[in-house]
């Protein structure tokens with residue numbers, strides 16, 4: 047394998063997924079694993095299905111098409127409201143999509159009708175994080191209109207919190223969602239099949255809540271891949287935390303001063319970081335730059351600290367023995383790091 051590379055431990059991911067299903071089953075909550083951080087990689091899709099997932103979700107049509115081409119045939123849900131310019135690809139490849147705009151649902155309907163397929167929608171409700179969602183007072187109107195459309199099924203309603211402003215799911219906003227469900231069911235005399243309450247930031251709420259009432263679905267990415275809930279980053283008991291490592295290679299290792307010399311301007315990225323003079327230090331260059339990974343998402347091994355990063359180099363200081371040229375360094379990685387490294391064509395993906 048070449049470097050840098052992501053080393054992805056498939057059995058740990060499968061075990062985490064099965065564990066979360068087992069924990070949430072008594073609460074009558076189904077998990078829909080979200081594959082976006084792995085760009086819909088078919089290897090990941092397969093291990094999630096083998097671990098018990100009956101459907102998958104992704105935010106990008108490209109990822110979903112990739113899974114379809116690889117023969118993944120479970121129902122797939124698009125979890126970002128479709129672009130008008132992509133509705134044909136959406137109805138061709140996705141069974142369900144999360145939606146917030148009537149004009150998009152109308153386009154899904156006419157395209158589905160033209161192609162002779164059926165498409166289901168989950169209407170997202172705004173609960174205060176101010177990203178996607180219909181305002182609660184508009185919900186009945188949107189649902190009334192959506193129900194009139196041919197080749198469109200109303201699967202349920204849902205919500206998403208925390209991603210933009212960090213607004214936590216709590217008894218207040220979650221009971222509003224529950225109230226809206228009852229209101230819709232009474233008003234239209236129907237039963238909503240899916241109440242998609244949220245993402246990995248809903249787990250503390252789900253674990254602690256005595257009354258989950260009618261919610262029956264969570265869309266989970268981070269919790270499965272990192273073994274943590276996303277709100278306070280607490281470890282989920284029994285889950286693996288380091289399912290993915292980033293491995294990169296030392297290309298220079300020297301004893302150097304910690305203070306630069308010469309007249310100083312901003313660096314290549316317009317930054318001017320503070321420097322403390324620590325005398326001579328063991329400086330290490332790794333062949334890993336911002337074009338490979340967001341360095342903020344990396345956790346170096348003990349004895350090494352990240353001091354700077356450029357397009358192609360990561361600069362580390364070693365407090366232990368000097369490192370050797372060609373030596374491989376294993377970093378732990380968080381969600382931000384994984385998202386960026388998965389997306390970089392320079393980073394090899396190794397599934398073990």
Ligand SMILES: *Cc1c(COP(=O)(O)O)cnc(C)c1O
Nearest residue numbers: 080125206245246265266267268
């Ligand atoms: C990414 C995403 C998720 C999954 O989020 P995690 O925090 O990784 O669990 C769920 N819902 C929506 C709408 C998303 O965009």
